[in-house]
Amino acid sequence: MKSLEEVLETWEAVIGLEIHSELTTLNxxxxxxxxxxxxxxxxxxxxxxxxGLPGALPVPNKAAIESIVLAGLATNCDIEKHxxxxxxxxxxxxxxxxxxTTQGPIAFCMRGHLDLxxxxxxxxxxxxxxxxxxxxxxxxxxxxEDGYRAHVGITRIHMEEDAGKMVHIGGGEGRIAGAKExxxxxxxxxTPLIELVTEPDLRTPEEARxxxxxxxxxxxxxxxxxxxxxxxxxxxxxxxxxxRRGSAQFGTKTELKNMNSFKxxxxxxxxxxxxxxQVLEEGGxxxxxxRHWDPSAKRTIVMRVKETADDYRLFPExxxxxxxxxxxxIERVRAKLPELPDQKAARYSASxxxxxxxxxxxxxxxxxxxxxxxxxxxxxxxxxxxxFAKPLxxxxxxxxxxxxxxxxxxxxxxxxxxxxxxxxxxxxxxxxAISSKQSKxxxxxxxxxxxxxxxxxxxxxxxxxxxxxxxxxxxDEVLAANPEKVAQFRDGKTGLMxxxxxxxxxxxxxxxxxxxxxxxxxxxxx
Amino acid sequence: xxxxxxxxxxxxxxxYARIGLTAEEVVSMTADLNAIIDSLAxxxxxxxxxxxxxxxxxxxxxxxxxxxKVRGSFTQEVALSNAPKQEDGSFLIPxxxxxxxxx
Ligand SMILES: [Zn+2]
Numbered sequence: 215m216k217s218l219e220e221v222l223e224t225w226e227a228v229i230g231l232e233i234h235s236e237l238t239t240l241n242x243x244x245x246x247x248x249x250x251x252x253x254x255x256x257x258x259x260x261x262x263x264x265x266g267l268p269g270a271l272p273v274p275n276k277a278a279i280e281s282i283v284l285a286g287l288a289t290n291c292d293i294e295k296h297x298x299x300x301x302x303x304x305x306x307x308x309x310x311x312x313x314x315t316t317q318g319p320i321a322f323c324m325r326g327h328l329d330l331x332x333x334x335x336x337x338x339x340x341x342x343x344x345x346x347x348x349x350x351x352x353x354x355x356x357x358x359e360d361g362y363r364a365h366v367g368i369t370r371i372h373m374e375e376d377a378g379k380m381v382h383i384g385g386g387e388g389r390i391a392g393a394k395e396x397x398x399x400x401x402x403x404x405t406p407l408i409e410l411v412t413e414p415d416l417r418t419p420e421e422a423r424x425x426x427x428x429x430x431x432x433x434x435x436x437x438x439x440x441x442x443x444x445x446x447x448x449x450x451x452x453x454x455x456x457x458r459r460g461s462a463q464f465g466t467k468t469e470l471k472n473m474n475s476f477k478x479x480x481x482x483x484x485x486x487x488x489x490x491x492q493v494l495e496e497g498g499x500x501x502x503x504x505r506h507w508d509p510s511a512k513r514t515i516v517m518r519v520k521e522t523a524d525d526y527r528l529f530p531e532x533x534x535x536x537x538x539x540x541x542x543x544i545e546r547v548r549a550k551l552p553e554l555p556d557q558k559a560a561r562y563s564a565s566x567x568x569x570x571x572x573x574x575x576x577x578x579x580x581x582x583x584x585x586x587x588x589x590x591x592x593x594x595x596x597x598x599x600x601x602f603a604k605p606l607x608x609x610x611x612x613x614x615x616x617x618x619x620x621x622x623x624x625x626x627x628x629x630x631x632x633x634x635x636x637x638x639x640x641x642x643x644x645x646x647a648i649s650s651k652q653s654k655x656x657x658x659x660x661x662x663x664x665x666x667x668x669x670x671x672x673x674x675x676x677x678x679x680x681x682x683x684x685x686x687x688x689x690d691e692v693l694a695a696n697p698e699k700v701a702q703f704r705d706g707k708t709g710l711m712x713x714x715x716x717x718x719x720x721x722x723x724x725x726x727x728x729x730x731x732x733x734x735x736x737x738x739x740x
Numbered sequence: 741x742x743x744x745x746x747x748x749x750x751x752x753x754x755x756y757a758r759i760g761l762t763a764e765e766v767v768s769m770t771a772d773l774n775a776i777i778d779s780l781a782x783x784x785x786x787x788x789x790x791x792x793x794x795x796x797x798x799x800x801x802x803x804x805x806x807x808x809k810v811r812g813s814f815t816q817e818v819a820l821s822n823a824p825k826q827e828d829g830s831f832l833i834p835x836x837x838x839x840x841x842x843x
Binding site: 249279530535 | 795802803804805808809813814815816819828829831832833834835
């Protein structure tokens with residue numbers, strides 16, 4: 215099979231996402247007062263409504279409606295005042311009432327968008343990005359200094375409910391194939407769920423991954439869900455089709471499921487794009503089918519093909535009154551909007567002079583943004599406190615992020631790195647007490663030994679000597695001990711500078727400030 | 741009587757509703773459903789252009805919501821009390837092929 219890069223030379227991938235999020239931060243279910251709790255004993259949070267018993271009447275959870283309106287406002291959607299719930303009918307045991315309550319043609323949130331900033335090596339997945347100059351635009355993207363910005367439309371976000379959980383027994387690994395019986399737990403049935411549908415505006419797996427990541431940051435910031443892809447409170451399906459470069463017509467799309475991590479989302483889409491290209495190039499046909507990404511086998515496999523098309527017979531739910539949201543309701547929700555990641559990044563650039571790149575990557579994760587805020591608060595009272603912003607950003611984006619990537623099970627708040635230690639560390643370097651190389655060692659020691667940076671520097675005898683008097687004595691000694699080399703240097707062998715610096719460093723056991731040494735050597739050798 | 745609904749339609753509707761009908765029942769049900777639809781014919785005599793559909797027979801009711809407060813749930817025993825079979829606190833059902841809805 216060809217590589218993604220090769221495929222994207224001839225084919226354009228058209229990707230749309232459907233993202234489901236459970237509103238896990240609420241207390242109760244969507245239409246009944248049963249408690250929301252992940253991992254409770256089976257069937258301990260059910261009632262006539264969520265078990266679909268005859269005559270039970272649903273009543274919507276106000277906090278869930280507020281949450282979806284908040285999600286819509288945070289993703290630039292229009293809030294539809296008039297909408298209603300519909301029944302989506304299907305017979306399957308995961309929903310005891312034989313229909314899912316969802317929304318019809320009009321959802322609470324319509325016509326939104328998010329802007330994605332793509333940089334780094336993955337920006338190259340975008341076809342011929344190099345042919346654009348910064349500031350130039352093409353289609354839905356604008357070229358930026360270090361990549362591009364893509365405008366991704368959001369079709370709608372609608373309110374619905376989750377189904378119960380089924381465990382198939384008798385088959386292999388809980389899969390339906392070969393199963394004889396199934397166990398059903400209705401604790402999750404009726405969990406408030408919002409589904410966001412994007413326009414088919416995404417063109418690369420990286421854009422899809424970034425969209426998902428950005429949406430997750432927003433949902434976490436507004437506090438509507440714990441967004442755990444592992445526990446299934448954030449789930450993503452993708453639609454992919456290919457078309458020849460230059461063609462305006464859409465190809466046949468496949469739907470991809472089981473992309474329950476950012477990596478799986480990227481890799482699943484990348485595989486499916488390459489698979490479709492191969493089929494098409496061999497003269498084959500793409501069938502509209504649902505495929506399942508198998509991360510261990512690294513391929514997508516077709517799920518059971520249904521003989522008949524789904525007919526959900528969507529009709530207005532007669533048991534639920536329509537909505538006619540007031541301006542007051544919407545404004546009350548708007549007042550709850552916190553600072554969103556994009557706004558935070560803009561503030562970092564405006565208040566601390568950080569580059570767009572640094573600011574953006576600080577807000578990639580809520581934990582790192584919160585940590586940066588905490589650090590900056592510690593130096594806020596200092597006259598030139600904002601000079602720490604750039605070194606703190608470097609520390610967080612590079613050292614802290616690679617530490618967290620290497621220890622995925624550890625949260626930043628659970629590491630030995632406190633805000634005051636981070637500030638202490640960058641302060642030591644900005645005072646010239648330690649070199650940038652030593653700073654990395656001190657960082658590693660903080661994480662390893664759980665001690666303050668000053669103490670580590672003291673204990674390890676790392677303190678960099680910047681005192682010109684002490685360094686001058688060493689420089690003089692070194693020059694006196696190497697009269698021939700001094701003569702050669704003065705004859706034009708300037709490459710010997712490195713030798714002199716090395717000798718001074720050696721004499722000072724690596725603790726001399728290289729800049730001071732260099733300056734003194736240049737001065738004395740001129 | 742006009743045929744609005746065919747026997748094939750009736751069989752499909754019965755299938756959706758998981759109702760088993762005999763061949764005779766399909767015949768009589770088809771006649772009944774067509775008669776019911778015929779009885780609605782007078783409505784077509786009115787000019788309903790621009791009249792919004794009435795989805796709810798509940799007047800001006802809108803925005804019915806409850807506070808997000810936990811109310812009592814069934815105990816596991818009560819929840820499972822009508823289940824023909826159960827195991828480990830769950831409903832035990834015959835395996836059904838398919839993947840359910842598209843959530
Ligand atoms: Zn319930």
